[in-house]
Amino acid sequence: MADSSWPGCAKSLKGVILDLCGVLYDSGEGDGVAIPGSIEAVKRLKESDLQLRFCTNETQATREKFVAKLQRLGFDISVCEVFPPAPAAISVLKERGLRPHLLVHDGLLQEFEAVEKTNPNCVIIADAAENFSYQNLNEAFRVLIGLEKPILFSLGQGRYYKETDGLKLDVGVYMKALEYACDLKAEVIGKPSPTFFQSVLSDMGLKPHEALMIGDDLVNDVGGAQCCGMKGVQVRTGKYRPSDERHPTVIADATVDNLAHAVEVILSQRGLEA
Amino acid sequence: MAGRRALKAVLIDLSGTLHIEDTAVPGAQDALNRLRQASVAVRFVTNTTKENKRNLLERLQKLNFELQEKEIFTSLSAARSLLEQKQHRPLLLVEDSALEDFTGIDTSEPNAVVIGLAPDHFNYQTLNKAFRMVLDGAPLIAIHKARYYKRKDGLALGPGPFVTGLEYATDCKATVVGKPEESFFTQALSGLGCSPSEAVMIGDDARDDVGGAQNAGMLGILVRTGKYRDGDEKKIDPPPYLTCNSFPDAVEHILQNLL
Numbered sequence: 001m002a003d004s005s006w007p008g009c010a011k012s013l014k015g016v017i018l019d020l021c022g023v024l025y026d027s028g029e030g031d032g033v034a035i036p037g038s039i040e041a042v043k044r045l046k047e048s049d050l051q052l053r054f055c056t057n058e059t060q061a062t063r064e065k066f067v068a069k070l071q072r073l074g075f076d077i078s079v080c081e082v083f084p085p086a087p088a089a090i091s092v093l094k095e096r097g098l099r100p101h102l103l104v105h106d107g108l109l110q111e112f113e114a115v116e117k118t119n120p121n122c123v124i125i126a127d128a129a130e131n132f133s134y135q136n137l138n139e140a141f142r143v144l145i146g147l148e149k150p151i152l153f154s155l156g157q158g159r160y161y162k163e164t165d166g167l168k169l170d171v172g173v174y175m176k177a178l179e180y181a182c183d184l185k186a187e188v189i190g191k192p193s194p195t196f197f198q199s200v201l202s203d204m205g206l207k208p209h210e211a212l213m214i215g216d217d218l219v220n221d222v223g224g225a226q227c228c229g230m231k232g233v234q235v236r237t238g239k240y241r242p243s244d245e246r247h248p249t250v251i252a253d254a255t256v257d258n259l260a261h262a263v264e265v266i267l268s269q270r271g272l273e274a
Numbered sequence: 275m276a277g278r279r280a281l282k283a284v285l286i287d288l289s290g291t292l293h294i295e296d297t298a299v300p301g302a303q304d305a306l307n308r309l310r311q312a313s314v315a316v317r318f319v320t321n322t323t324k325e326n327k328r329n330l331l332e333r334l335q336k337l338n339f340e341l342q343e344k345e346i347f348t349s350l351s352a353a354r355s356l357l358e359q360k361q362h363r364p365l366l367l368v369e370d371s372a373l374e375d376f377t378g379i380d381t382s383e384p385n386a387v388v389i390g391l392a393p394d395h396f397n398y399q400t401l402n403k404a405f406r407m408v409l410d411g412a413p414l415i416a417i418h419k420a421r422y423y424k425r426k427d428g429l430a431l432g433p434g435p436f437v438t439g440l441e442y443a444t445d446c447k448a449t450v451v452g453k454p455e456e457s458f459f460t461q462a463l464s465g466l467g468c469s470p471s472e473a474v475m476i477g478d479d480a481r482d483d484v485g486g487a488q489n490a491g492m493l494g495i496l497v498r499t500g501k502y503r504d505g506d507e508k509k510i511d512p513p514p515y516l517t518c519n520s521f522p523d524a525v526e527h528i529l530q531n532l533l
Binding site: 129130131132133134135137138141142145159160166167168169170172173174176177178179180181182183 | 393394396397398399401402405406409421422428429430431432434435436438439440441442443444445
């Protein structure tokens with residue numbers, strides 16, 4: 001009978017999905033810093049027979065820009081392997097004929113260059129960091145409160161993330177702020193939305209039980225993946241906090257020190273020790 | 275009304291009910307004077323976080339309203355009481371003008387976060403600082419949680435959205451001291467020798483003024499001025515005791531029906 005729990009479940013896996021920030025690297029000054037062992041871990045996964053994709057809620061820059069940053073840090077990673085929320089958001093806008101008011105990081109604006117933005121009928125918020133000023137939030141609020149059918153898209157719903165100089169508030173905090181102000185519920189594009197995970201699985205041609213997600217965010221990476229039927233492993237790097245291991249509703253399939261350790265276990269289960 | 279005692283006190287909201295920015299609601303001054311001629315106590319209650327009691331008094335007197343400073347009860351007063359009670363040293367995220375009402379409170383090495391309406395402080399850096407303090411165990415005290423308020427240039431975000439965001443970020447609940455907390459209304463009535471069932475609240479915010487007051491056992495009258503938007507009366511349960519056009523109409527109703 002196939003082993004359905006960690007680490008035995010690694011034997012029947014066909015693909016691995018990795019979060020970026022907090023798993024591969026910590027963002028911060030300049031390009032940030034690679035997490036020890038992660039560069040080698042990604043290399044080992046690529047050399048194995050497992051399919052590999054990267055699923056991120058990164059929205060401070062376009063996909064091209066942050067993949068280039070990771071390559072500079074030494075990671076073997078290419079644009080077509082990476083799934084961030086912005087391209088998914090643009091598809092949704094097209095499908096539903098929506099024109100967005102954007103509250104995003106300057107680095108993400110380029111992603112929306114070709115999108116019609118005059119006379120907005122929805123608001124998109126992402127990890128805007130310093131752009132989360134009272135004035136900018138007020139502007140977004142006024143767009144929403146002035147719409148008969150207000151629609152708020154939030155690219156992710158994270159509470160905070162880790163940078164080299166400490167924890168910082170993430171988009172989810174401001175999503176909740178606008179939800180409260182306007183008495184509406186935002187639509188989340190990105191983790192932990194099941195549609196988002198599904199798009200990655202489709203690209204890999206895999207069923208959920210054939211894939212495993214590794215992330216530092218218990219609720220959005222691990223919980224989100226588990227809701228889709230995937231296994232979810234949390235690493236103790238990035239935004240991890242000890243209290244995560246006592247969470248009332250999300251229990252990771254495993255909690256490991258870092259990506260290098262996770263990959264070590266996965267590959268040795270499959271008889272592929274280096 | 276069976277079981278209801280005669281009215282002894284009227285609580286009146288300020289911004290949006292008696293005035294909007296620097297303009298009085300038409301007829302409000304006369305209505306207030308007529309109310310004073312009846313034998314009810316009057317208290318002016320507000321969640322305004324930018325202005326200290328002295329500012330509020332001056333503004334209202336400039337608009338020809340007759341009142342005394344001791345009749346004003348604000349959420350800043352309520353916050354100060356809590357800080358003194360618990361001996362917290364606060365990081366005060368309030369407008370400079372509000373600081374006057376906290377004179378004498380030790381703010382060195384803060385171990386609590388007090389959050390009011392402070393657009394200048396609600397930048398990413400300062401909110402991150404507050405977030406880290408609360409994550410490390412500092413209590414989060416909210417002056418109030420208003421969703422938005424009406425400014426001359428349109429609607430503007432209140433402190434509520436930011437408090438909600440920080441609660442989500444830290445998985446902690448803020449202690450709210452202003453409307454619509456029950457403690458705010460009962461504190462406002464203290465010293466008047468009457469219970470909530472002998473009082474009525476008049477305000478423009480369905481949830482915070484009317485809902486909060488009725489939850490505390492008072493009657494609530496919703497006025498269609500200030501931040502009122504069509505259909506607000508349907509947003510609370512039970513609905514307002516009365517919805518009327520403005521403060522003078524509310525006073526008329528009280529004089530004819532509740533005394």
